[in-house]
Amino acid sequence: xxxxxVTAPAEDALLERVDAALSALIAHDxxxxxxxxxxxxxxxxxxxxxxDAAARYSVVSFVWGPGQGTPIHNHTVWGLIGVLRGAELCTxxxxxxxxxxxxxxxxRLERGAIDRVSPTIGDWHAVHxxxxxxxxxxxxxxxxxxxxxxxxxxxxxxxxxxxxxxGYANDRPWFAPHEAAR
Ligand SMILES: [Fe+2]
Numbered sequence: 001x002x003x004x005x006v007t008a009p010a011e012d013a014l015l016e017r018v019d020a021a022l023s024a025l026i027a028h029d030x031x032x033x034x035x036x037x038x039x040x041x042x043x044x045x046x047x048x049x050x051x052d053a054a055a056r057y058s059v060v061s062f063v064w065g066p067g068q069g070t071p072i073h074n075h076t077v078w079g080l081i082g083v084l085r086g087a088e089l090c091t092x093x094x095x096x097x098x099x100x101x102x103x104x105x106x107x108r109l110e111r112g113a114i115d116r117v118s119p120t121i122g123d124w125h126a127v128h129x130x131x132x133x134x135x136x137x138x139x140x141x142x143x144x145x146x147x148x149x150x151x152x153x154x155x156x157x158x159x160x161x162x163x164x165x166x167g168y169a170n171d172r173p174w175f176a177p178h179e180a181a182r
Contacts, residue, residue, distance in 0.1 A: 001018070001021060001052070001057055001141075002052075004017035004018060004021070005056055005057070011078060011118060011120060014078070015078060015080065015116060015118075018057075018080055018141055019080060019114055019116070021141075022080050022082045022114055022139065022141055023082065023112070023114060025082070025139060026082040026083065026084045026111075026112060026114075026139055027112065029084055029085060032061060032084065032137070032139075033174055035047070035170070035174070036049060036061045036063075036170070036174050037061065037063055037137055038063060039063050039064070039065040039068075039135040040063075040065060040169075041065065043065075043068060044062060044063060044064045044065065044068045044069065044070065044129075045062070045063045045169040046060050046061070046062050046063075046140075046147065046166060046168055046169055047060065047061045047063070047168060047169050047170045047174070048060055048147060048168040048170055048172075048173045048174070049061055049139075049173060049174045049175055050173050050174065050175040050176065051145050051173055051176075052145075055144060055145040055148075056143070056144070057141060057142060057143055057144065058141070058142050058144065058145050058146050058147070059139065059140070059141050059175075060139070060140045060141075060142070060146060060147070060168070061084075061137060061138075061139055061140075062081075062127075062137065062138045062139075062140055063135060063136075063137050064086070064088070064127075064128070064129035064135060064136045064137070064138075065129065065135055066129060066131060066132050066133050066134060066135065067128075067129060067132055068128070068129050069089075069126060069127060069128030069129060070126050070127050070128070071126065071153045071154065071155075071156075072091075072093055072101065072124060072125070072126045072153060072154035072156075073124070073125070073126070073151060073152065073153040073154070073164070074095070074119075074123040074124050074151050074152050074153075075117050075118070075119075075123055075142065075146065075149075075151060076119060076123070076144075076149055076150075076151050077118070077119075077142050077143035077144040077146065077149065078116070078117070078118035078142065078143040079116070079117045079118065079140055079141065079142040079143070079146070080114055080115070080116055080140065080141045080142075081109070081114065081115040081116075081117070081127070081138050081139075081140050082112075082113070082114045082138060082139050082140075082141075083109045083110060083111050083112060083113050083114075083136065083137075083138045084111070084137045084138060084139050085111065085135070085136055085137040086111065086129065086130070086131045086134060086135060086136025086137065087108060087109060087110050087111065087129075087130035087131060087136055088108070088109045088127055088128065088129060088130050088136055088138055089106060089107075089108055089109075089127070089128045089129075089130045090106065090107055090108075090109060090115050090125055090126075090127050091103060091105075091106040091125060091126045091127075091128075092104045092105050092106070092107075092122055092124070092125045093124040093125060093126075093154075094124065095123065095124055096124065096154055096161055099159050099160065100159075101124075101154055101159075104122075108130055109130075109138075118143075124154075146166065147165070147166050147167050147168040148165060148167075149165065150163050150164075150165050151163070151164060151165070151166075152164065
């Protein structure tokens with residue numbers, strides 16, 4: 001990741017390199033610690049696996065219980081979503097206008113598939129577990145410390161955009177070599 005950020009700063013070239021790294025990561029399902037793979041009965045979980053010391057990128061595991069999903073939201077930075085276990089449904093939207101949100105398309109991601117978001121290629125979506133009787137897990141890579149970035153979600157009740165900061169389900173990242181070196 002560090003090499004990719006230094007040598008391929010243009011977004012499309014950078015995403016190609018991150019896509020290759022994420023594809024290799026999710027090709028094997030023998031590394032995610034159980035603590036970062038725990039589903040919750042009430043809502044999806046996002047566990048911080050690693051955040052770059054300069055907050056240039058973060059790696060997060062999303063764990064969806066049966067039927068769970070996100071609200072419609074944006075990211076404000078680039079992001080790649082790779083399915084490690086199960087399958088996901090991604091619904092894409094145009095950036096909302098005043099009081100209106102336009103759904104564009106929905107696609108299903110099977111194990112090993114990768115989806116992309118960013119303000120330049122399309123930044124609004126909702127993601128759901130495609131499985132109704134089993135958890136699904138995806139590994140996400142973002143161009144920032146995604147749990148601490150102020151972004152927006154679509155409030156279905158008021159038909160308007162409101163700010164949110166997602167946070168993480170764990171207090172400390174699973175993989176933090178820069179912290180251990182201090
Ligand atoms: Fe998202």
